[in-house]
Amino acid sequence: MLLTALSTGPCWALLPTGVLAKVNDVPLSQSSFDTLLQTNITQGQKDSPQLRQILKSDLIARELLLQEASRRGLERREGVQQALVTLQQNFILDLLVNDHLAQNPVSEADLKSEYERQSGLLKGAEQYQLRQIVTASEANAKAVLTALKSGKDFGALAQDKSIDASKAQGGQLGWLLSNDIVPSVLRAISTLPKGGLTASPLEVDGQWLVLLVEDKRPFQVPKYEETLPQLRQSLVQQRRLQLLEQLAKSAKIEQ
Structure with a gap:
C-alpha cells in the first residue's frame, strides 16, 4: 500500500454514480476500486470495512502521486514514453499468453508425459x-x-x-x-x-x-510431485513457443 494511513477527510457533497472519490476534481472510478478489492480477495484477503478503507486510501494516494509526477512533467522526460510503450506491450503479451493457455490448458496427462520425457x-x-x-x-x-x-x-x-x-x-x-x-x-x-x-x-x-x-x-531423478512447478513452467514455455511458431508460419516477415 502506498499510503495506508491517508485520511480522506469528510466530504459533504454527493459524488456522481460510479465515482469512488475525487482528487483535485479528478474522479476515481468505483470499478477500479472493485477490481482492486476483488484482486485482494482472490489473493487471500478477507473483505472487511478496514480492507476497503485501506484500498480506497491507496487509490487516492496513487492519484496524488500521479498528479504530482504530471505537474513535474516526468512523463515528458527522455525515454519515458518508450518505457511506457514497452510496459504496455509486455502487459498485452502476458494477456495473449494467458489467453492462449486458457484455450490450451496444461492437463495432468500433459504434466505426466513431460515428466516421462524429461526423466x-x-x-x-x-x-x-x-x-x-x-x-x-x-x-x-x-x-x-x-x-x-x-x-x-x-x-x-x-x-x-x-x-x-x-x-x-x-x-x-x-x-x-x-x-x-x-x-x-x-x-x-x-x-x-x-x-x-x-x-x-x-x-x-x-x-x-x-x-x-x-x-x-x-543423478537421482526427483519424484513427479517434487517437479510439478518446473514441469508446468516447461509446458507453458513450450506452448508459448508453439504459438510463436504458428504465427511466424502464417506471417509475412521481411528482414
Missing part, C-alpha cells in the same frame, strides 16, 4: 562436483597444473590465478549435471576418480581450464 533424457546421467581454475593462456594453465601436482592447494591457487568469478569460492562450481557440461569437458572428467585432476589444460571458448573432480554420483 528419459536424464536416464544414466551423472553429477559432478567440480572446482576450476580458468586462465587466459595455455602456458598459464600448464603452470597452474604443475603447481597443483607439486602439492599446492587448489582453492588457494584458484583465488590467486583464476580469471573466473568462481575464484572467490576457491573455484567451486557445485554439483553439475553431466547433460549440462560441455562435451569436451565431460569427456575429460568422466574417467577421472574422485580427487582427480585433468591431465592437461582444456580450451573452452578461448580460455584454458584446469579441473578438479571433488566428487561424483549417479
Whole structure:
C-alpha cells in the first residue's frame, strides 16, 4: 500500500454514480476500486470495512502521486514514453499468453508425459562436483597444473590465478549435471576418480581450464510431485513457443 494511513477527510457533497472519490476534481472510478478489492480477495484477503478503507486510501494516494509526477512533467522526460510503450506491450503479451493457455490448458496427462520425457533424457546421467581454475593462456594453465601436482592447494591457487568469478569460492562450481557440461569437458572428467585432476589444460571458448573432480554420483531423478512447478513452467514455455511458431508460419516477415 502506498499510503495506508491517508485520511480522506469528510466530504459533504454527493459524488456522481460510479465515482469512488475525487482528487483535485479528478474522479476515481468505483470499478477500479472493485477490481482492486476483488484482486485482494482472490489473493487471500478477507473483505472487511478496514480492507476497503485501506484500498480506497491507496487509490487516492496513487492519484496524488500521479498528479504530482504530471505537474513535474516526468512523463515528458527522455525515454519515458518508450518505457511506457514497452510496459504496455509486455502487459498485452502476458494477456495473449494467458489467453492462449486458457484455450490450451496444461492437463495432468500433459504434466505426466513431460515428466516421462524429461526423466528419459536424464536416464544414466551423472553429477559432478567440480572446482576450476580458468586462465587466459595455455602456458598459464600448464603452470597452474604443475603447481597443483607439486602439492599446492587448489582453492588457494584458484583465488590467486583464476580469471573466473568462481575464484572467490576457491573455484567451486557445485554439483553439475553431466547433460549440462560441455562435451569436451565431460569427456575429460568422466574417467577421472574422485580427487582427480585433468591431465592437461582444456580450451573452452578461448580460455584454458584446469579441473578438479571433488566428487561424483549417479543423478537421482526427483519424484513427479517434487517437479510439478518446473514441469508446468516447461509446458507453458513450450506452448508459448508453439504459438510463436504458428504465427511466424502464417506471417509475412521481411528482414
